[in-house]
Amino acid sequence: MHTLLLSTYEMGRQPFGLASPAAWLERAGLAVRCVDLSRDRLLDEAIREADLVAWYLPMHTATRLAAPVIERVGRVQPRAHRCAYGLYAPLNASFLRARGIDTILGPEFEADLLALARRLADITPTSPEATPSDGQVNPERGVGVPRLHFVQPDRRGLPPLDRYATVQMDDGTKRVAGYTEASRGCRHTCRHCPIVPIYGGTFRIVQPEVVLADVRAQVAAGARHITFGDPDFLNGPRHAVRIVEALAREHPGVTYDITTKVEHLRRHAAVLPRLHETGCLFVTTAVEAVDDRILSRLEKGHTRDDFVRAVEHCRAIGLALGPTFVAFNPWITRDGYCDLLETIAALDLVEHVAPIQLAIRLIVTQGSRLLELPEIREQVGPFDAAALSYPWRHVDPAVDALQQTVMTLVGTRPGAPRREVFEAVRQLAHACAGSRPPAPRREARARATVPYLNEPWYC
Numbered sequence: 239m240h241t242l243l244l245s246t247y248e249m250g251r252q253p254f255g256l257a258s259p260a261a262w263l264e265r266a267g268l269a270v271r272c273v274d275l276s277r278d279r280l281l282d283e284a285i286r287e288a289d290l291v292a293w294y295l296p297m298h299t300a301t302r303l304a305a306p307v308i309e310r311v312g313r314v315q316p317r318a319h320r321c322a323y324g325l326y327a328p329l330n331a332s333f334l335r336a337r338g339i340d341t342i343l344g345p346e347f348e349a350d351l352l353a354l355a356r357r358l359a360d361i362t363p364t365s366p367e368a369t370p371s372d373g374q375v376n377p378e379r380g381v382g383v384p385r386l387h388f389v390q391p392d393r394r395g396l397p398p399l400d401r402y403a404t405v406q407m408d409d410g411t412k413r414v415a416g417y418t419e420a421s422r423g424c425r426h427t428c429r430h431c432p433i434v435p436i437y438g439g440t441f442r443i444v445q446p447e448v449v450l451a452d453v454r455a456q457v458a459a460g461a462r463h464i465t466f467g468d469p470d471f472l473n474g475p476r477h478a479v480r481i482v483e484a485l486a487r488e489h490p491g492v493t494y495d496i497t498t499k500v501e502h503l504r505r506h507a508a509v510l511p512r513l514h515e516t517g518c519l520f521v522t523t524a525v526e527a528v529d530d531r532i533l534s535r536l537e538k539g540h541t542r543d544d545f546v547r548a549v550e551h552c553r554a555i556g557l558a559l560g561p562t563f564v565a566f567n568p569w570i571t572r573d574g575y576c577d578l579l580e581t582i583a584a585l586d587l588v589e590h591v592a593p594i595q596l597a598i599r600l601i602v603t604q605g606s607r608l609l610e611l612p613e614i615r616e617q618v619g620p621f622d623a624a625a626l627s628y629p630w631r632h633v634d635p636a637v638d639a640l641q642q643t644v645m646t647l648v649g650t651r652p653g654a655p656r657r658e659v660f661e662a663v664r665q666l667a668h669a670c671a672g673s674r675p676p677a678p679r680r681e682a683r684a685r686a687t688v689p690y691l692n693e694p695w696y697c
């Protein structure tokens with residue numbers, strides 16, 4: 239019984255979603271091979287020996303990239319059982335089944351995947367296992383989201399950490415970065431978030447001893463920085479602080495980064511200095527918009543003023559902030575987009591914002607809470623299986639055209655200085671709005687003084 243675990247895209251990180259199930263399968267005595275297609279080629283030989291092939295689909299891009307690979311596996315080894323797991327698997331169950339996926343598992347998949355492998359191997363489990371998910375989303379809070387007792391991820395079958403995204407430090411040096419997860423899911427229910435249809439406003443923690451063992455193994459493998467990939471690291475602030483304090487004690491000098499929402503930056507402001515003291519290098523935060531009208535449609539739980547105050551607080555304690563945005567959405571106007579850019583400039587955040595963030599367009603996924611809104615239902619077309627989303631058009635075609643132009647600009651200038659790209663986008667935006675762009679400002683901090691991961695965030 240051979241299992242082949244595949245990852246197509248994980249934002250330049252060594253995939254936890256392969257290392258974790260690999261450990262579960264190996265502990266059960268089952269043969270497993272991991273292939274990260276963002277780093278290595280998938281050989282036909284690996285496909286031919288597999289009885290079970292499973293794709294890890296944690297995000298939109300990973301799912302789209304998986305489609306041709308699913309079809310290829312079907313051609314090369316039609317007898318293999320094909321499984322998809324991770325957040326985007328149940329969201330796109332019908333798309334995946336139409337391409338030959340036999341089993342769909344959710345984002346808390348380890349026990350279900352092991353049960354599936356055992357069933358295929360015809361091994362009777364020694365203890366009861368969860369039944370594989372039927373691919374349905376969970377409209378109620380936490381219904382059907384299992385509570386797992388994790389085991390330490392097994393990363394031996396994956397490329398070394400130095401082949402993944404590195405942290406660019408403020409002194410111009412680079413740090414090898416590891417990646418782990420201290421929790422999955424989220425206790426919030428923001429309207430546009432793909433986590434919500436699956437987790438329904440709940441989250442699951444990874445036991446601290448497992449997280450710390452995983453960090454220890456990655457530090458031993460060369461990591462000098464750890465990215466905590468939790469959708470929101472401060473969903474359980476005590477859990478989070480316990481982990482980073484232990485990390486700092488055991489690995490002095492190792493830095494880390496987290497993602498948390500603006501609401502948590504405000505509510506848990508007292509915790510932030512502790513993060514800084516324990517080596518937190520930067521915090522990614524989903525600001526999405528600076529217009530309170532848009533933020534309320536998204537039910538983000540913060541206002542423009544909260545964002546400004548969070549920036550001030552983080553700056554005061556020396557914590558670098560990396561804001562992300564859904565810059566183009568059905569409610570943004572030409573002037574509103576200019577206001578977003580000018581707010582970024584006024585807050586001295588130009589060097590903190592990855593240029594792709596200036597081009598991101600709202601994605602309406604299957605099961606999205608955005609479909610609760612009448613204006614969204616009116617604006618979207620039928621579900622587009624190829625794009626894995628509901629297409630929408632802005633009521634002002636110039637805004638859609640601007641988004642395309644900004645995306646092209648950003649896409650054709652990878653590696654260009656952030657300020658240079660920002661100023662080019664600013665010119666485009668003001669030309670579109672018929673306004674005059676203010677003179678470029680100089681930031682207090684130059685880019686070289688803002689640490690960041692060299693793989694831009696994308697969904």
Ligand code: SF4
Nearest residue numbers: 424426427428431469
């Ligand atoms: S806080 Fe972040 S992860 Fe949680 S529901 Fe909102 S957008 Fe999603």
